[in-house]
Amino acid sequence: MTYAPQKLTREKVFRDPVHNYIRVDYQVILDLIDTPEFQRLRRIKQLGTTSSVFQGAEHSRFTHSLGVYEITRQICDQFQINYPTKQPGDGLWNDNERLVALCAALLHDIGHGAYSHTFEHIFDTDHESITRQIIMTPETKVNQILSQVAPDFPAKVASVIDHTYPNPQVVQMISSQIDADRMDYLLRDAYNTGTKYGEFDLTRVLRVMRPYANGIAFLANGMHAVEDYIVSRFQMYQQVYFHPVSRGMEVVLQKLLQRAKFLYEQPDHHQSLAPQLLIPFFEHDFTLRDYLKLDDGVLNTYFIYWLDYPDTVLNDLADRFLSRRPLKSVKFNPSTEDCLPEMRALTEQAGYNATYYTAVNNSFDLPYDAYDPSAKSPKTQIEIIQSDGQLNELSSISNLVAAISGKFSGDERFYFPKEMSDTANLEVFAPIYQQFNSYINNGAIQAHPHNQ
Amino acid sequence: MTYAPQKLTREKVFRDPVHNYIRVDYQVILDLIDTPEFQRLRRIKQLGTTSSVFQGAEHSRFTHSLGVYEITRQICDQFQINYPTKQPGDGLWNDNERLVALCAALLHDIGHGAYSHTFEHIFDTDHESITRQIIMTPETKVNQILSQVAPDFPAKVASVIDHTYPNPQVVQMISSQIDADRMDYLLRDAYNTGTKYGEFDLTRVLRVMRPYANGIAFLANGMHAVEDYIVSRFQMYQQVYFHPVSRGMEVVLQKLLQRAKFLYEQPDHHQSLAPQLLIPFFEHDFTLRDYLKLDDGVLNTYFIYWLDYPDTVLNDLADRFLSRRPLKSVKFNPSTEDCLPEMRALTEQAGYNATYYTAVNNSFDLPYDAYDPSAKSPKTQIEIIQSDGQLNELSSISNLVAAISGKFSGDERFYFPKEMSDTANLEVFAPIYQQFNSYINNGAIQAHPHNQ
Amino acid sequence: MTYAPQKLTREKVFRDPVHNYIRVDYQVILDLIDTPEFQRLRRIKQLGTTSSVFQGAEHSRFTHSLGVYEITRQICDQFQINYPTKQPGDGLWNDNERLVALCAALLHDIGHGAYSHTFEHIFDTDHESITRQIIMTPETKVNQILSQVAPDFPAKVASVIDHTYPNPQVVQMISSQIDADRMDYLLRDAYNTGTKYGEFDLTRVLRVMRPYANGIAFLANGMHAVEDYIVSRFQMYQQVYFHPVSRGMEVVLQKLLQRAKFLYEQPDHHQSLAPQLLIPFFEHDFTLRDYLKLDDGVLNTYFIYWLDYPDTVLNDLADRFLSRRPLKSVKFNPSTEDCLPEMRALTEQAGYNATYYTAVNNSFDLPYDAYDPSAKSPKTQIEIIQSDGQLNELSSISNLVAAISGKFSGDERFYFPKEMSDTANLEVFAPIYQQFNSYINNGAIQAHPHNQ
């Protein structure tokens, strides 16, 4: 028997709090889970700094990746029971696509690194290209296993993840506006944070999915379940993912890494700072093997080292990150943006290096969008299929979805040390603090008399 | 206003998946949560290697500690509403005890370190004495905050944790056979693992607790809720905490640290190995500050370093730990114990250093015990209070509890490399493997012809 | 001690699947629950014919009424802890209002009868005026108990329910667009039907409520929790309360009662039909005592009697109702409405009495509305209170709510015997059936060639 279709004699399960069981019936899947590259995801939190606000959000990209696999498996099962293809080109489900779908689902996040987005921003790495590398390069266990299925199998799996795989059903399962990835993270993040916004009726959504020639559509009688999912996603962004305090921790992290990089580039610090596993990244010269050694704990370990490093910006930022002392923030908008230079100046006057102690941070998300061919990366729209086969784009028939469709939600915030807003404290800096706070009202920057 | 009774003008909450909200109304509690010593608990998993089997078990000692605080707060509330003291010595609840109870609840685990039990075993540290140090030494933020309540307040909090505090109600809230600690960890571990064994009816248990002169008793009409809790605890030990695979990872960890310590003591490795933050522990000469720098991520970081270290035992064990390749096990008992030397010898013959690749591991727990004054550490028994005030020890009136009372449950296992049981593989070592496996039947060592 | 403030020495609880425990600490509340008028609510289903579609929806108005009481109790507790009045007119919470609020919450539905809306329609009863009667007339146990609190207490409770009580906070707790009644029924109906649409974050909504001079407002940081509640309510109407099949059962019930009333008015049936407990209603001459004898089971009992009654319309409709054979439906709109006469005529031709076997049924709901003084019954709008005290009406700051605000949702349907659409059956009526179905496409009436 070849490796590809090698089914286990008895299904193996992983206990999961969200899906109850993750069910595996291919040896390939078990072997992929057991690779060092995949096991490494256990050491990377799914939500980064979010657990500084929602303390239960301690789950890893490992558990999420298993969840995406499981939802994909359930979609394949449903398609195979209810919509099996009869002849090529009939737009129904071809179960030969199952294994590539499952592998892509499992591996879609395998290139993620420690504190992903912040790290990428500072060190110019790209988790998507690394995902591709991990799958394609013969040096990884992942590639070696995938290659046993068929020589071209790694390339197939990679093409699903980067949307170039020819079968749109497989691509949309893993990546679309309502895919296994988003469905798992909403449910899992809601479960672990203890919020309810992310909950939606997964069983019903899965039940109303159906394959068609151009991908996946949703039965008209399940429109409200899809609507509920879109609203849930919108609310998770508003309430959890964009939380200003969690972004305040992200800003600290970003400034901390930026300071370390700056110091490393100074001759007198170069030698003494030397964070062994980060050096290739400071040097802009890293291998995949270097990348795969990083995880949240490695970064935190260097932050612990830096607590004692003789640079007050570095050791203070390290302490703020480890002891959870985020920068504080106020909202601003184009009309109040011109207050920022003066607020930065006041922060400097109060003794803070404004380069490291102030920041602007945006968080915006497009909760849902109908297809717009002129967009930079046009999104696959959600299609509702009527009983006579007619397709309607979701926002065209749902008032709720139309209300949030195509509109960016989020805000733009100015971050600064919390101490700046402590006007009660009668210190030497009190007048500066008071002037600083005259710019702020109701959590937002207000136009200032001086600037008007 | 003094610090001690400084209540917040509006309750502050932390969202929690198990208790929905953790409610805080004292500034002291908020300040303790914000200390570096307490924040460090975010970086230490509550269940150590258990997440290698139940992958959802990624929660930290931080979230658990908040949970213990919250349950204690709820007990105090219930006692204050229903059983407030009228006069000294009436055995009812004195709400002046609330703050010491809450602080002890929050801090009871603060001395825990990375991979606690294994680490303690190898490096001879003791988390209980460190908890006491953190609370008592003026160098910690925790002590500084507690001291602001009253100069003797740190000592009071510490005495609750080590059971010498005079009020038995406060002590039993935090530490007894049915305390806030156990109640939180059962619910939280069940929630995160996705198992249901740990679930019991917390609201009802809390409702039937009542203070009396010698501590805390349970109303007779709530006996079954307490019974259910005992059975849940028994089953979590059987099914989750004693899981043989998770113990197989613990064995790998233990051997890995043991090997590193051994190498460090060799002159030619001393210099090259040098895991900066662990050196004080290798040297048996560490400060509290050294201890507080450790966490799971720090240890994992050194394991990543060791992947490349030129000692095949060290780098292989590091890889096994990081990539989740536990040692395998079989049960044995006194009558089959004499097979172990030969099985160890065969493991050596197959090329493994038996000192590092075989181990014996016991896991035993006493699910419940009535008071036994002759025991090494006699346990506070659970008292059921009848409507006429009479007390009955739980196991004397519950068949279910009597069935598991005073009986150790658990097993003794022999661990070895999984490869030893791979008899299908036709390798050079196949005959050795076959001989090794002739000692094993149905997951346990069987008496061997040679030894009979 | 007077009766009014007579608190129980120990809180009494009722186990509840939605709120875990219903907590009672006033003797008055216990006594009201024990009245025959309140116990009767156990025999009236909360959702009438909905259980014919969502079979779990078997819960009664009794459990819902306890739930409304419990949510009201929790609101009072929160208000008393966080917003206790300091001086008259400060717009904060006066806890002397607690008992009237609790009693009104408990009793708000006490006038509901069997299959309420349908029954009222046929027999011209009015559950609101009966609620008032039960509270006000000295012949009821409910009135006798309320009168013991104070002679004017029944009138106070009644005035809360009919919105004339002077304190707007108390009125809005029980009756507004986000009140204890709606919050309980959404959660309870979701729990029992097993749908998730009705779920929202009750704990958070309660936490962000605050009293102010003109009623109850919601803290700005809780806006999304309120938004989520509005969306949940919208979806429960769409998916559960307006379900076309459940309305098909309601139509059968309505026609059945209408036929019985018609027959009773015929001399030759008058004597033989005689449904003892319904006669006062057939005669348009009933007392409160007559009304309180009715419940779902009484009506069903007469339907069982009528299975054998020698009128084919009556016995067939009774059988349809008891054996769950709803009329079928299609949507129509003003442009297709003119097909109805011909479709009714075809139904007659197929042998059905169109008066009893066809019907038009509308279901429309206003999910949320800002205050419109010109409306027939203007609604209290939901106010979001900013940190500087400013009030914003919800839909003015929520895109989601604006999307469904002020718009009626629902549909208009034509009901007919399911047999009419059974075109596969080659019967004598087949041509009629085929002609009938030529009017229908995709679940709606389509404009017909004949009519164009």
Next chain:
Amino acid sequence: MTYAPQKLTREKVFRDPVHNYIRVDYQVILDLIDTPEFQRLRRIKQLGTTSSVFQGAEHSRFTHSLGVYEITRQICDQFQINYPTKQPGDGLWNDNERLVALCAALLHDIGHGAYSHTFEHIFDTDHESITRQIIMTPETKVNQILSQVAPDFPAKVASVIDHTYPNPQVVQMISSQIDADRMDYLLRDAYNTGTKYGEFDLTRVLRVMRPYANGIAFLANGMHAVEDYIVSRFQMYQQVYFHPVSRGMEVVLQKLLQRAKFLYEQPDHHQSLAPQLLIPFFEHDFTLRDYLKLDDGVLNTYFIYWLDYPDTVLNDLADRFLSRRPLKSVKFNPSTEDCLPEMRALTEQAGYNATYYTAVNNSFDLPYDAYDPSAKSPKTQIEIIQSDGQLNELSSISNLVAAISGKFSGDERFYFPKEMSDTANLEVFAPIYQQFNSYINNGAIQAHPHNQ
């Protein structure tokens, strides 16, 4: 295509709060659900008078029956995937048995009547023999549908329910100490009462079931899940099913029916009492058609009639039942049983007819029992199957189960009017009340000085 294997082109689902969806893929099952005999189960509460204590327990035998069907369906699926038969006599699962298993599961309770056990006791009916009749007699829709599958199919289904069907796997699915019936009612009753005692890990129990030659066994690694189920069942009996107050309502019901029957037998009441649908039962001469007309609502309707009947025992008992005023109780045992005559005499002296106002009520259950061929109805024991195929009876390897195995749990209680224990009331009967209460201590009868 014949009717038997007529699978639906697309699965039909019923939304269920316990199992999420009930999935149906046979037309036969849909048709059985639509019969009047099965729909009637909607009007019979699963737990009778239990909802007087746990008010959420309002669910019907209809929803339970669907649940038993669904669990059976899941067992068949698991067996077919993992243990399909290869050749006759191999002890594995033959999927041709699926339809008979599903039908038997769905119909196993179809003979239940209103307030089943109490009614049977008074009127000498037997729901098991009626179940058989409904399935076997050509006058029912149920039989007509089953007969279309095959002429001998009704007899097969009936034989599964009465344990004479030759395939022990099918019989044990529906009826054994761990069957689909018990599993559904534990979960459903726990869900609706809001208690947690009945919860156990259904998914895991189903996963570890396997067919073998003599029926169904459980994999050794799932032993704790089975143990947990047994303990849950034990606790539901203790806490919910045997609740003394709910039994106090049952006693009222029993006495009420007994009084009505007595009066009916008196010439002067015969005519006036005349409860139309009950007459055949009063006359000991009823048909199946008579039986199928009864439900909870019909009985309650007559109780409402009787509120006005001029017999003070009858109208008072009716009022007690409808307004939830149960008889009160105390425990007794063989050593205190001799106090009963005097307590009954005192009740008479206080003006109550002791025949109708006092009662003895036993509730005993055998939580689990190993097979005992000498028992009146020997039970199928639960077999745990080891990895080498060896079977162990559950209680032989589980301390917990052994603790409650073969031991009857429950109690024996004496019921009397609550007024008898109201010693605070200074009435004419006060001395009698006081004497009565001198027999009672701590909720049980105590040996009385007079009797010693």
